[in-house]
Amino acid sequence: MQLFYNPSLDNSSKQFFFTAEESKHILKVLRKKEGDVLHITNGKGYLFKAEILITDLQKCKAQVISTKKSIPKRYALHLAVAPTKMNDRYEWFLEKATEIGVDEITPIICEHSERKVVKLERMERVLQSAMKQSLQTRLPKLNPPISYKDFMRQEMDSLKFIAHCGEGEKMELKRRVAADRDLVILIGPEGDFSKTEISLAYSKGFVPVSLGNNRLRTETAAIVACTTVVIINSY
Numbered sequence: 001m002q003l004f005y006n007p008s009l010d011n012s013s014k015q016f017f018f019t020a021e022e023s024k025h026i027l028k029v030l031r032k033k034e035g036d037v038l039h040i041t042n043g044k045g046y047l048f049k050a051e052i053l054i055t056d057l058q059k060c061k062a063q064v065i066s067t068k069k070s071i072p073k074r075y076a077l078h079l080a081v082a083p084t085k086m087n088d089r090y091e092w093f094l095e096k097a098t099e100i101g102v103d104e105i106t107p108i109i110c111e112h113s114e115r116k117v118v119k120l121e122r123m124e125r126v127l128q129s130a131m132k133q134s135l136q137t138r139l140p141k142l143n144p145p146i147s148y149k150d151f152m153r154q155e156m157d158s159l160k161f162i163a164h165c166g167e168g169e170k171m172e173l174k175r176r177v178a179a180d181r182d183l184v185i186l187i188g189p190e191g192d193f194s195k196t197e198i199s200l201a202y203s204k205g206f207v208p209v210s211l212g213n214n215r216l217r218t219e220t221a222a223i224v225a226c227t228t229v230v231i232i233n234s235y
Contacts, residue, residue, distance in 0.1 A: 112191030
């Protein structure tokens with residue numbers, strides 16, 4: 001099944017147009033024709049089946065023939081991850097986390113962050129592509145980048161964890177995660193969180209966790225954390 005993305009669709013939609021880019025992909029690359037049926041999601045949990053009505057390369061027109069809403073998960077995973085020095089590493093994280101099952105992502109700018117500017121539009125495209133490739137109907141929420149201190153000022157009614165390389169007692173994340181509970185996990189930059197940042201997290205109720213014995217890159221740590229949470233919630 002090939003999945004398309006159209007955020008403007010909802011459960012009352014009857015007829016709609018694809019963008020010029022997707023219209024060309026549907027008609028020229030996939031060679032679809034009038035009467036063919038396509039699968040589309042709006043990224044909000046809905047899967048639509050639609051029949052092509054008009055094969056226009058600029059705005060292919062389709063008609064919804066069925067609508068189905070997926071059952072929402074019983075938990076939400078929010079990963080707050082510092083941007084990596086190399087863009088492609090962060091984009092790899094975004095792609096894989098989407099495939100595995102992240103719900104929300106926030107780029108956090110830390111004291112040791114080497115990259116402080118990110119391209120949200122490009123990141124959003126990566127998320128959309130990964131959602132379609134993995135045949136999911138919910139697009140992860142991508143928040144604008146925010147400073148670590150400002151992030152800590154937010155109210156968070158969830159389990160809160162911080163993964164860092166500093167000294168101190170830590171329990172493995174898999175032993176801290178509780179099924180069916182919302183949670184947020186902090187992953188620092190290549191230079192790790194500063195001592196001040198770690199202390200601030202503790203004061204805000206974040207619990208230190210270990211992701212294993214090996215020292216992991218930022219993007220790898222985020223994927224390990226994401227995978228651990230999904231596995232715990234799969235039983």
